[in-house]
Amino acid sequence: MLDDTPSKTKPLVAVDNLKMHFPIYGGLLRRRTGEVKAVDGVSFDIFEGETLGLVGESGCGKSTVGRALLRLYELTDGTVKIDDYDIAHASPEALRKMRPTMQMIFQDPQASLNPRMTVADIIGEPLREHDTGSKLEREDRVLELMDQVGLNRDFANRYPHEFSGGQRQRIGIARALALNPKFIVCDEPIAALDVSIQAQVVNLLEELQDSLGLTYLFISHDLSMVRHIADRVAVMYLGRIVELAPREEIYSDPLHPYTKALLSAVPEPDPSIESKVERVILTGDVPSPSNPPKGCNFCTRCPSVMDVCKQIEPTFQEVRPGRYLACHLFEDTAQITDESAANGAG
C-alpha cells in the first residue's frame, strides 16, 4: 500500500495546473460573453497502484477533471502526464496509441452501453479498434474478461437491456479492462446502483486492482464509499482542490473548513452515534462557476472566514508531510512561524 512506501513509487499520472474553461456565448451575435471556469488550476499526482478519491458536490468540476485527464476535452491550460507521456499536447495519432493505457468507467451503465450491440461486441470493441489478435483470440479474450468481472459466459450474446444495473456496470468494467490499461478513471461508477449492489461493484474494483495492479481515479460524491476504496482523497470545491491528504488523516482530522462541513453533513447509519455528531450546517449555495467570488472560492459560505479570504486567493501547498491544503487559516500560521523564526534568527 502507498502509505508504507511513498518514496519508492513514482507518479503514474502527474497533473499540473489543469484548467478547463468552457465558453459562454450570448447576445444577438452569439459572441463570447464569458466562460464557465469548471476546473481552474488543479495540480495533483496519482502514484502507481493507488486509488485517488476525488470528492465534491455536483458542479464542482470533479467529472470534468476525470474527462480532461483522458483528454476527452481540449484543455484550456496545464499539463497532464500519464506514464511520463504528455497527454495534453499529443497529436491525435499519438494520443490514439496511448489510449489503451487509460480507460474510463462511466456513471450510467444504461447510457454508456450501446443497446444494439451484444455483450460480446461491446467488450470486444476496444480489441477490434486497436487491432489486437485474430477473431478467435479476441473471442477468447472477451470470455476471459467476462470471467474476470463475474459475468456468466453464456450471456455473451445477450443485449444490455437483459441485464440488471449491477451486471451492466460489470460489462462496462470488462470493456475498460479489455486493453490491459494501467490507469482507469471511474466516474461515479456506483452512483446509479442500489446500496446492496454498490458493495458488490466496489469489491470487484478492489479485487481487480490487486490482481492487475491498476491505478484508479475514483470520482464520487459518496464520502463513505470513497473512504473505503481510496488510498488518498482530494476534495474539490468550485473548480479547485481545497484539500488532498491520505485517507485516514482526512477523515479523522480534516483541516479545510469545507472538508469539515462536508464530512459532518454525511448522515450516520446508527442512531446512537447520529445524535452525537456535531453538524456544521453550511448556509447558502455554491456560487456560479462563471462568476466565482474574489479571493478564496469558499469565502461566501465559510464559517471561519477572515478579511484576507475575500481579497487573496489561497495557494495550494503542502502544510504537513503528504497533506496539501488551500486555506488562509493554515497559510497564516505558516507565515507567522516563519516570521518569528526569522526574527529570532535576526
Added chain:
Amino acid sequence: MPDGALPVLDVRDLKTVFKTRSGEVHAVNSVTFDVKPGELLGVVGESGSGKSVTMMSLIGLLPSPPADVKDGQVLFGGQDLLKINPNDLRHVRGGEIGFVFQDPMTSLNPVFNVGFQITEPLRIHMGLNKQQARDRAVELLELVGIPDAARRLKDFPHQFSGGMRQRVMIAIALACDPKVLIADEPTTALDVTIQAQIIELVKELREKLGMAIIWITHDLGVIAGIADRVMVMYGGQVVEQAPVRELFGNPQHPYTRALLQTIPSVRGARAEKLNVIEGQPPILAGAPQACPFRDRCPNRFERCDRENPARRAVGAAGHDAACHYDFTAGGPYAG
C-alpha cells in the same frame, strides 16, 4: 410523540398490481402500516421494493391502467381513500395530505412562476382570495428559509438552485396545513451539504407544525437521523418494522441485518472488505408464494420456499419482522 394515540393514517392489506404486456407485476403485496399524529415514519428499501408505489397508491396517483389497486383499505379521517369519489379525493390530496417528490427539477411546472404554484392549492383548497393567498405564500417561503420571499414569488423554477427548489416543493406541500406529509426521496437528488440543510429544516418544521411525516429513502443514514419508527420494504412487502433505535440496534430480518453491514461509514473503524448481499432483487411477477428474500438469504431453510412468512412480533414493543428464522433463539420458529 404521544403514545397510544389513534393513527392519523391507517393502511391495511394494500395490494397494487401493474398489468403489462409481459404479464402482471405485483409491486405491492399486502402492505399494512399506520402513522400516528406527529410521528416520522421512515420507509427504507432498494429501488423496485415498492416503497414509492405504496405511497402513490394511497392517494390514487397511479394511472389506471396499467396500475390497479386490487385490495386493501386506506383509512384517513374516518373514510377509506380507496373508495371515496374522485372529487373528495382531490380535496384530500394536496389539502390534507401533502406530497414532496424526489426530483425538484421535474416536479415544478417550468412555465408558471413559483408564486402561482404555491397560491394555487391555497385558493382551491382553502378558498383564500388572491391577496390572502399571496400573503400566506410569502409566509410559507419564509418558513422554509428562502430569503427575500416576497420578491422571489415572481421568479420561475429555473431561477432557483436545486436545494431552493426542494424548499419550494416543501412549501407547496405544507401550504394547506396537511395532517400527513409524504416525502418521496426528498433529498436524494441533492448534495450532502444541501441535504443536511433540508433535514434540519424538516426537523424544525415538525416541531413547529406537528404533522405526521412519511419519509421514503434508500439512505439508512438519513433515516437514523430523523425517524421515530422505520419500516423496511423488500420485494413489495414490509419485511421489518420497529422504532428506530431498536431497528438499528437489534435487527431481526436477515435483509435488514445484511443491509446494515453493507453500508460503509465515514466515522469509526474502516472495514478491510465490504460485506455484500449476493444476488439480485427479485422480479415481482405473480403473487408471492414464498419468501421474496430467500435466494439471497444466509438463513434460508426448507420452509422459506414453501410459505411466505407473515409479520410476527419480535424483540421489544412495536417491533415485528416477516421471517421464519428466530435470531434470538438461533433457529427456525416452531409455529
